Amino acid sequence: MSIKELGKAFEPAEAEKRLYAYWLKNKFFHAQDKSEKPAFSIVIPPPNVTGILHMGHALNNTLQDVIIRFKRMQGCNTLWMPGTDHAGIATQNVVEQQLAREGTSRHALGREKFIARVWEWKEKYGGVIIDQLKRLGCSCDWDRERFTMDEGLSQAVREVFVKLYNEGMIYQGDYIVNWCPRCHTAISDLEVEFKSDASFLWNIRYPYEDGSGGIVVATTRPETMLGDTAVAVHPDDPRYKDKVGKFVILPLMNKKIPIIADDYVTMDFGSGAVKITPGSDPNDFAMAQRHQLEIISILDGEGIINEHGGPYRGQDRYEARKNVVADLEKQGYLVGTEPYEHNVGQCYRCKTDIEPMVSKQWFVKIKPLAQKAVAAVTKKKTRIVPSSWEATYFDWMNNIRDWCISRQLWWGHRIPVWYCGDCGKVIVSTVDPDRCPICDGASLAQDEDVLDTWFSSSLWPFTTLGWPKRTQALKTFYPTSLLITGFDILFFWVARMMMMGLYVMKDVPFKDVYLHALVRDEKGEKMSKSKGNSIDPLVMIDRYGADAFRFTLVAYTAQGRDVRMSPERIEGYKFFVNKIWNAAKLTLTNIADFDENAPLEAGQTLPDQWIRTKAAEAVQDVTQCLDEYRFNDAAASLYRFIWHEYCDWYLEASKPALYGKLSGEQRRVTQKTLRDVFGVMLRLLHPFMPFVTEELWQALHAGEGESIMVSRFPEAETSWINRDAEREMEMLMEIITAVRNIRGEMRIAPSMKLKVLICAADNAQKKAVDEGADYLVNLANLESLQVEVDLVEPKGVATAVVGSHRIFVPLEGIVDIAAEKSRLEKELAKISKDLEQSSRKLANRDFRHKAAPEVISKEEDKLKSFQEKYATLEGALKKLKEIAS
RNA sequence: GGGCGGGUAGCUCAGCUGGAAGAGCGCCACGCUUACACCGUGGAUGUCACAGGUUCGAGCCCUGUCCCGCCUACCA
The missing domain is CATH 3.30.2320 (hypothetical protein PF0899 fold)
Known part of the structure; x- marks a missing residue:
C-alpha cells in the first residue's frame, strides 16, 4: 500500500484550515431531509448574534460535535442545526452605543431607521461566532443556518402568538413587573439577578390620625413611602387588633391611609407592621389587589420621581431616598436606623437595580403549559441527564409564575396586535391587517412592544426545521434526539422549549437533554472579563491546536462537575496529539510496503492478539461512554488505549517483527495488525480530535480514501478478543x-x-x-x-x-548485595501487610459463612499467591544474608 | 429559609450495582535505545473531612456534625 510521508510534527494551523475547507467542499456536514438511515438531530443553543466565542460556548459546542460526529459515523442521517438568536436587549444596546458615539440616538433616528441600522450592524459584525465555531471544528449543517429574526422564524413567532391568544393563553394587563430603568423595558422574573447589599433598615413612625401616638414601620426603601396606600398588620396581632380599620397619616405626604389586616405580615419581624406600596413592590401589589387598595406609581420609566411624589418630583430614586430620610429625621418621624443586609434585584444585562413597577404588559398563562412539561419528564418522554437536575426542573415548573413576554424595545419580534383608531377594536393577526374588520377603518396602530427573545428561542427546535410549514425536515428530525446545553439556561430555555414544543407540536422537542457544567479557571472561579481570568478559546486553538483544546474540554467534563480550565492542561493534551502523530509516523513507515492482497501464512503473534483484544475493549468502552454521555470517561479510555497500550507496549513489542528480527511472514502479520488497529484508533478518536485524525487517515490511505468523517465508527470486533x-x-x-x-x-x-x-x-x-x-x-x-x-x-x-x-x-x-537486601526487605514489608490482611479475613468465620463463594475463592487465591511470593522473597533474602556474612 | 453538588496522593479529579485505594500533572532517580526529550524506564506519596451506625466486609449504604461551592426564595 502507498503511504503519505508525514512531517516532523502536526501543524494544526495549516491543517485545520485545509481540512475544514475540504469537509465543507464535500458537504459532509449536510443532512438529508429524507433518508433511509435513522435520523439523529441536535439543535444548537443559538448564541447571541452579538456574541463572541467564550469557554462556555467552546465546551458546549465541542460536546455537541463529539456526539454529532459519533452518530454520523455510526451511519445516522445526522443533523446539527446551527444558528444565532437576535438577543433583543444586548443587540439593541450595542447599536445604541454605536449611535451614541456618533452623537445621535435611536429616538433621533426613529424606529424604522433604527431597526435598519441594527440589521446593518448584524450583517456586518453579527455572527462572528459562527466562524469561530468553525475554528473549533464544528460540523454543523451550515446550509441550514437560521436566525431568530429570519422571515420564516418571524412568521412562526406570529403563528404561535396568535394561537396562544386565540386559545386564551395570552393576556394583557396592568401588573407589577420588573422594570429596568436603564434598558427601559420590563424583564421577566428570570432576568433579575439578586445581589446582596449592605444597606439600612429605616424605622419610621406613622402617626395615628387621631393623634394618639403612632405605628412604626420598617423599610429598606424609604423613598417608596411617597406611594404608600396602607399599613398592614397581622390579623392575630394583639398589639394592633383595635387599630385595624383606623387610619394613619402618611408623613411628608400628609395623607390619610388605612391600617389593614393581612396574614402576609410576620408578627415577629420588627414592629409587626408593614408599610404597603403597591406601586413599588410585588407583595404589596398582591395585597392591594386583595384589599382593593389604591395603587400609585411614584416613579417614571427612568427611575425618577413623578408627579405623585409631591415635593420630590424630578429627583432620581436614590437622591429622593436621601432627601426623604433627611426630611423624616428633621420632622421627627425617623425612629431609628439599623444596618441591614438584603437582596437587591438587578438587571441581568446591565446590572442596574430593578424597579418593580406597574405597567401594561403581555403575559403567557404558564401553569397549563408547565403541567404538561412536567408530565413529559415524569413519563420519561424527555430524559434529563444527569438526572439530578430533574428535581430542579420540577421545582421550578411547579412554582412557575406567568411569563411576561412583552419588552419595550425596538429590536425584536413586534407583537402582532393592532388597535383600531376608529372603533377601538383589538386585532390579533398573523398578517399585517390593512383595515379594521369591524368598522373597516384604516387607522390601525400596531402594539409598540416586541416579544422577549426567549419567546422565539423557545420555538427553535421546530421553527428551524421549517414550521409552520409541514416540511420533510420537520417530519424527519422532530422531536430532535438530543439537546446539549449548560445548566444555567435550564429555566430560560430548556423549560420553555419543553412547554412550547408540547403546546405547538404536541410532542417533546428533544428526547434527551444533557446539561453540562460551567467552565471555570484553574482556581475554580467563574471566568469573567472584569476578573481578567478568562481564557480566550481562539488563543488556545492558535497556540495548541483545536484537537488538543477539544480533548481537554472533553476530558474534564465529568457529569455534574465544573470544568476547570488552564493553559497547562491544554498543553498536556497537545503532547498527546504529538504522541499520536509520532506513533502514526512509526506505524505508517512500517506498513508502507504491506501488500494487502498477498495471503498471510503465519498466525498472529502474542502482542498482535493482545492489542486486538485491547482495541476491541476500547471500542466497546468508548461507545458505551458516549451513549451514556460520560465524556471524561471516554477521553480517559482513549488516552489509556492509545498511549499506554498501543504506544507503550504494542509498538515496542512489534519492533522486532518490523525490524526484521522475526520472519518476513511474521512481519506481514504484524503489519496487518498495525494497519487494522491504527485504523480503529483513528476512527475511535475522530469525534474528539477531528483534524489530526483526518490528516492521518488521509496519510494512511495516501490521500485516496474517503474522509474519516464518513467512515464507519468501529464496532467491537468480538473476534478480536x-x-x-x-x-x-x-x-x-x-x-x-x-x-x-x-x-x-x-x-x-x-x-x-x-x-x-x-x-x-x-x-x-x-x-x-x-x-x-x-x-x-x-x-x-x-x-x-x-x-x-x-x-x-x-x-x-x-x-x-x-x-x-x-x-x-x-x-x-x-x-553490591546490600542494595538488593534492602530492596527485598522493602518488598517483604509490603507483601506481609497484604498477607496479614488477607489471612485475617479468611480466618474470620463470619466471612467464610456469609460472603459470596466467588469472593471467598478469590480471596484464597490471593492469599496463596501472597504466601508464595513471601516465601520466595524471604528465601532470597536469607541467601543473600549468607553470602554477605 | 429551602434545595443541590462536593470534601480521596502536593495539585486537578476518577472510583459503575459495597469485596486487594486509581489516573493525569507535579516530584525524585536514571537514560539522547534508529516514532516521539511535546520522550522513555523505574520510584515515592493517602487516618478516602469528622463522629457514630448497618454489614463477615464501607471511599461507596444510613444518621449526625463541620467546612466549600452553586441554585432558589416575597419576610418589610
Whole structure:
C-alpha cells in the first residue's frame, strides 16, 4: 500500500484550515431531509448574534460535535442545526452605543431607521461566532443556518402568538413587573439577578390620625413611602387588633391611609407592621389587589420621581431616598436606623437595580403549559441527564409564575396586535391587517412592544426545521434526539422549549437533554472579563491546536462537575496529539510496503492478539461512554488505549517483527495488525480530535480514501478478543516490569544487558514464557534468558515473583548485595501487610459463612499467591544474608 | 429559609450495582535505545473531612456534625 510521508510534527494551523475547507467542499456536514438511515438531530443553543466565542460556548459546542460526529459515523442521517438568536436587549444596546458615539440616538433616528441600522450592524459584525465555531471544528449543517429574526422564524413567532391568544393563553394587563430603568423595558422574573447589599433598615413612625401616638414601620426603601396606600398588620396581632380599620397619616405626604389586616405580615419581624406600596413592590401589589387598595406609581420609566411624589418630583430614586430620610429625621418621624443586609434585584444585562413597577404588559398563562412539561419528564418522554437536575426542573415548573413576554424595545419580534383608531377594536393577526374588520377603518396602530427573545428561542427546535410549514425536515428530525446545553439556561430555555414544543407540536422537542457544567479557571472561579481570568478559546486553538483544546474540554467534563480550565492542561493534551502523530509516523513507515492482497501464512503473534483484544475493549468502552454521555470517561479510555497500550507496549513489542528480527511472514502479520488497529484508533478518536485524525487517515490511505468523517465508527470486533492471549501477554508484561524494576532500584544502567533466569511452576508455564522470550529479551534488554521448571536458585541474584514465576537476575559483578537486601526487605514489608490482611479475613468465620463463594475463592487465591511470593522473597533474602556474612 | 453538588496522593479529579485505594500533572532517580526529550524506564506519596451506625466486609449504604461551592426564595 502507498503511504503519505508525514512531517516532523502536526501543524494544526495549516491543517485545520485545509481540512475544514475540504469537509465543507464535500458537504459532509449536510443532512438529508429524507433518508433511509435513522435520523439523529441536535439543535444548537443559538448564541447571541452579538456574541463572541467564550469557554462556555467552546465546551458546549465541542460536546455537541463529539456526539454529532459519533452518530454520523455510526451511519445516522445526522443533523446539527446551527444558528444565532437576535438577543433583543444586548443587540439593541450595542447599536445604541454605536449611535451614541456618533452623537445621535435611536429616538433621533426613529424606529424604522433604527431597526435598519441594527440589521446593518448584524450583517456586518453579527455572527462572528459562527466562524469561530468553525475554528473549533464544528460540523454543523451550515446550509441550514437560521436566525431568530429570519422571515420564516418571524412568521412562526406570529403563528404561535396568535394561537396562544386565540386559545386564551395570552393576556394583557396592568401588573407589577420588573422594570429596568436603564434598558427601559420590563424583564421577566428570570432576568433579575439578586445581589446582596449592605444597606439600612429605616424605622419610621406613622402617626395615628387621631393623634394618639403612632405605628412604626420598617423599610429598606424609604423613598417608596411617597406611594404608600396602607399599613398592614397581622390579623392575630394583639398589639394592633383595635387599630385595624383606623387610619394613619402618611408623613411628608400628609395623607390619610388605612391600617389593614393581612396574614402576609410576620408578627415577629420588627414592629409587626408593614408599610404597603403597591406601586413599588410585588407583595404589596398582591395585597392591594386583595384589599382593593389604591395603587400609585411614584416613579417614571427612568427611575425618577413623578408627579405623585409631591415635593420630590424630578429627583432620581436614590437622591429622593436621601432627601426623604433627611426630611423624616428633621420632622421627627425617623425612629431609628439599623444596618441591614438584603437582596437587591438587578438587571441581568446591565446590572442596574430593578424597579418593580406597574405597567401594561403581555403575559403567557404558564401553569397549563408547565403541567404538561412536567408530565413529559415524569413519563420519561424527555430524559434529563444527569438526572439530578430533574428535581430542579420540577421545582421550578411547579412554582412557575406567568411569563411576561412583552419588552419595550425596538429590536425584536413586534407583537402582532393592532388597535383600531376608529372603533377601538383589538386585532390579533398573523398578517399585517390593512383595515379594521369591524368598522373597516384604516387607522390601525400596531402594539409598540416586541416579544422577549426567549419567546422565539423557545420555538427553535421546530421553527428551524421549517414550521409552520409541514416540511420533510420537520417530519424527519422532530422531536430532535438530543439537546446539549449548560445548566444555567435550564429555566430560560430548556423549560420553555419543553412547554412550547408540547403546546405547538404536541410532542417533546428533544428526547434527551444533557446539561453540562460551567467552565471555570484553574482556581475554580467563574471566568469573567472584569476578573481578567478568562481564557480566550481562539488563543488556545492558535497556540495548541483545536484537537488538543477539544480533548481537554472533553476530558474534564465529568457529569455534574465544573470544568476547570488552564493553559497547562491544554498543553498536556497537545503532547498527546504529538504522541499520536509520532506513533502514526512509526506505524505508517512500517506498513508502507504491506501488500494487502498477498495471503498471510503465519498466525498472529502474542502482542498482535493482545492489542486486538485491547482495541476491541476500547471500542466497546468508548461507545458505551458516549451513549451514556460520560465524556471524561471516554477521553480517559482513549488516552489509556492509545498511549499506554498501543504506544507503550504494542509498538515496542512489534519492533522486532518490523525490524526484521522475526520472519518476513511474521512481519506481514504484524503489519496487518498495525494497519487494522491504527485504523480503529483513528476512527475511535475522530469525534474528539477531528483534524489530526483526518490528516492521518488521509496519510494512511495516501490521500485516496474517503474522509474519516464518513467512515464507519468501529464496532467491537468480538473476534478480536482473545482472553488467553491477553492473560499471557500481561504476564509477560509483568515479568518485564519486574526486571525493569530491579534494574531501576539497583541502579543498573539501562544500556547494560542482563542475564535472567526464570523458574516456572510447570511445563505449561514454561512454554508460555518461552513463547514470549523474544519480547522479554527485547523489552527488558536481556543478554540471555533461561527458563526451567526445576531451576535451582542461584546465588547472588536479585529476585522477583510474578504469578507462579520466580525471576532471578544475577548480580555478581554488577551491584553490591546490600542494595538488593534492602530492596527485598522493602518488598517483604509490603507483601506481609497484604498477607496479614488477607489471612485475617479468611480466618474470620463470619466471612467464610456469609460472603459470596466467588469472593471467598478469590480471596484464597490471593492469599496463596501472597504466601508464595513471601516465601520466595524471604528465601532470597536469607541467601543473600549468607553470602554477605 | 429551602434545595443541590462536593470534601480521596502536593495539585486537578476518577472510583459503575459495597469485596486487594486509581489516573493525569507535579516530584525524585536514571537514560539522547534508529516514532516521539511535546520522550522513555523505574520510584515515592493517602487516618478516602469528622463522629457514630448497618454489614463477615464501607471511599461507596444510613444518621449526625463541620467546612466549600452553586441554585432558589416575597419576610418589610
